Amino acid sequence: MGIIYFTFCFYSSANGASATKVDAICTYVNSSGAPRFDQVAFFKELANKTNGVTSLGIYSLDPNSLYVNGYSEAASKNPTTPINSFTVNVSITNLPYTSNMGTPNTSLFNSTRLIMNTVINSVVNQTTLNFFSPVCQTIRFSSANGARATKVDAICTYVNSSGAPRFDQVAFFKELANKTKGVTSLGIYSLDPNSLYVNGYNEAASVESPIEAATKVPVDAASSEEITLNVTILNLAYTSELASKYSLKYNSTSTNMLYLVNNLMKNSTLGSQLINCLLDSFVFNAVGTKVNLVCNIKKDATGLKFDAGAFYNEVSSMTLNVTKLSIYKLDANSLYVNGYNKAMATTTTKSPSLTTFRIFGPRQFFLNFTITNLNFNASLANKTSGPFIILKSKLDNLLNEGFKYNSRVKDNFEICEVIRLRSTPESVDTTVEAICTFNMNLLARTFTENDIQNSLLEITQNGTTLGNFTLSRSSIHVDVFRVDVTTTASSSITTTASAIIGNLPSSAFLGFNINFTILNNSVPDDPTKRQMLEEDITNKMNGLYQNSTLSKQFKYCLLSSIRNGSIIVSCNCYFQDDPVVNRKSVQDEFNQGSDRGRILGLIYPLKDITVTEIPRNYDLPFWAIILICLAVLLVLVLLFLIIFLLIYCLKGRRDSYDIHQNIYETYFPHLDMRKLY
Structure with a gap:
């Protein structure tokens, strides 16, 4: 069988x-x-192997209880069962x-x-x-x-x-x-x-196929290898729906993209070696949408290594010099094959394009990348352990030296610090999360996420190495970092790199505090598991509103705190100021996206949901404070000049009078006409 x-x-x-x-x-x-x-024949075999359905190892069996695909001889003889x-x-x-x-x-x-x-x-x-x-x-x-x-x-x-x-x-x-x-x-x-x-x-x-069950034999990793493909589509505008794998737009676009890429691979010289292609993510790009894909191929039987440069040229030819893939228009300079890009290999990379400033002062970015030659273990998740401290120190030095001395943003760079080391899904590799700070002064223009990512690629040899560490280029990601100011000291810092699009002042948003209880669960004592739970809840809250009717107004959700009893969650969600956004509409969308307030993300059963509006913060931004100070200083200078002129004029008029005293101690001013001419 x-x-x-x-x-x-x-x-x-x-x-x-x-x-x-x-x-x-x-x-x-x-x-x-x-x-x-044949369930009948197999039933007889099992009955024979279990001594007439009486024993199974150390266990005693009910002779009438054996069924194979619903068939039982006892049931066929006894119509009552x-x-x-x-x-x-x-x-x-x-x-x-x-x-x-x-x-x-x-x-x-x-x-x-x-x-x-x-x-x-x-x-x-x-x-x-x-x-x-x-x-x-x-x-x-x-x-x-x-x-x-x-x-x-x-x-x-x-x-x-x-x-x-x-x-x-x-x-x-x-x-x-x-x-x-x-x-x-x-x-x-x-x-x-x-x-x-x-x-x-x-x-x-x-x-x-003759496979009887819904199970396929996994591909032998030793006989296959991965190829990363990255390309930017010009006529596909990025929206929040492309960030959610549950949305209709994500599923339809990814299905179409995988169909086109698989066909392209099948028609290439790698067609006979192709196993499959998988879509990793859609990422925002200033000119369109960046697509990250991973294709698995069988290793060449002769031992010949994959040539990224040669395959780049082949893909370039099949896409009309990287300009068209079926209905999609491509950015000619955006194709990367295993990190290889012809333009970068033959010419120097263009300076990062800088946009006009939005704020002044320090600005932080969240960096994420995976180290492929470092297996993750539990000690790396413990921030007080020796391995974590040693590795963090080494990575901090590499990032700080790279940005400070070898990047195009070195004049505005301040510091980088690794905040977490974690496991990589479906892999033994180690993923690094870091925060880097750049200073935006009055004369500087702010940097976008793409500028920092390009600089990170620059200091890591196009996303392949950082010091002695080898990196996965497709894992490199940069986003604006923001910490919720209402987060309590006892709760972990929560980053929402995937949800935050800009670092705007909180007074530009409408904020709502959403509290609920997750049933039949408790907050893990293990810090790593707690952090994973916090991230999962945060992602599910962001996904809920990204797929709601308020998606156009929605900005991001940040977890404020979690505590036991079962799990009591407090989360702050922010929206663009719009008449359709109010406490009722936010609560209605939460109920709609959680099956009438019963389950979050198809996983967490809920109760005790409350939504309250967060008082808006009207604190002035840094640049406004500077302008006000300059205006006050200017007013003081003008006031000083006016007072000085008044004193000078009064003194001049006083010298124009000749004052005489009479015998009755009365003074009469007499205008001395000689002093006037």
Whole structure:
């Protein structure tokens, strides 16, 4: 039958809680092309291997309890117990997978499972099985599409009391496909159209491959390598929707982009080596939208290394000198292949373009990059540990020396400091987060995020090395850094690099404090896990409003504090001053984006939601204070001049009089005409 993989089991009470019922899913790859799985024959094999369904290792079994895909000899002989079961597998594309979700009995697993059971049972009970009262239980969550999606495994059971014909998995597959709009939506979830399996049956799989389960063998990392592609699209304006992987615009644009890039790769000299291409992110660019992609290829059998320069020339030729990719117009100087760019390789990089200033004084930027030759470990997450302190000191020195002596922004550079070292998703590498400060004085013009990123690329050999460390170029990202002034001393500093677009004074925004309680959870004692929780809540709050009707007015959300009982969250969200933005509209959008205030980000169950407006801060900016001081000084100087002139004039008129005293001690001034001429 092929190789069998035990997948997962689910436990429930049986026989009045004096026994335990075990439900399990087994998957296998039918690589031998053998006949279709025969549940009756396999039942007999299992019965034989368990001594007539009486023992399983150290456990004693109920002889009448064994079912294989709903088949039981006891059930077939005894019409009073006609219990049938079947498996359902599907992948959800708008629910990113996390490790906690795959761990049974965690709060995240339990809350997600509760929601999933509800939506699956709702759909299954709309089918023809409704008459038999089916009950479905989710038993497992696993990673799909590189953790960008979540695979769900469920077991459904029903009582076939009417003695109807045997369960038809093909017919039921078609029913489920119809009820989920062609396998695209399941309640609040979006589905991968090719991911639905019923008892291992999938229409696409039945035609394309002999794989019985919704599991594919992972690519061997030792025989493959990654290629990073970066390009800027001129006729695709960047919007906040492109930052949210749950938005319609992100999904439609990414699907189109992946189709075009995969076709381009298939038609290149790497076509036979191509495994797949994945979209990493869309990033704001002053002239359009920057697209970051990662393609996996098989390593050359002859050992020949990938030539980034040669492939750059090939892609350039296929895109009309990097000007056009189907409907998209490209920035001719924006193509990078593994960090290689022909313009940068042959000429010096252009000076960073500077824009007119918006504020004066220090301005901070958040820097993020991944070190590929340093494996992450728990000690690097502890800011008091020796390894963290040593590595932080070395990275601080490298960044400060690079910006101070070798960058085009050195005249305005002040200091860089590493604030955190963390693990990299789906990798053993170490990701670095740092804050760099630049001084904006009266005569300087402010820098944009792109200017700082270009300078960072400049001091890291186009994003490849920093001292002895090798970097992943696609991981380099720079954003304006902002800390919420209302954050309490006990709470961690919260950065929202992905959400903040500009560093404008808070008086330009309408702020709202949103408080809520996350049920069935608690604040982790571990600082690293606490920080991860804070970042996750912050990202989900930003995603909620980025996909709301207030998205055009929305600026960013910052976590103010979290504390136990279950988890009490306080978050400040800021919006552009607009008549449509008020306390009611902000609360309505929060309720709309959290399933009527019941669950945040499809993960956190909520209660006790309150929204209050934050009093606006009308503090004057630094440049306004300087102008006021200059104006006051000018007024004082003018006042001094006026007083001086008055005294001088009065003194001149006093000298024009000759005063005489008479015998009665009375003084009469007499104008001396001689002194006037």
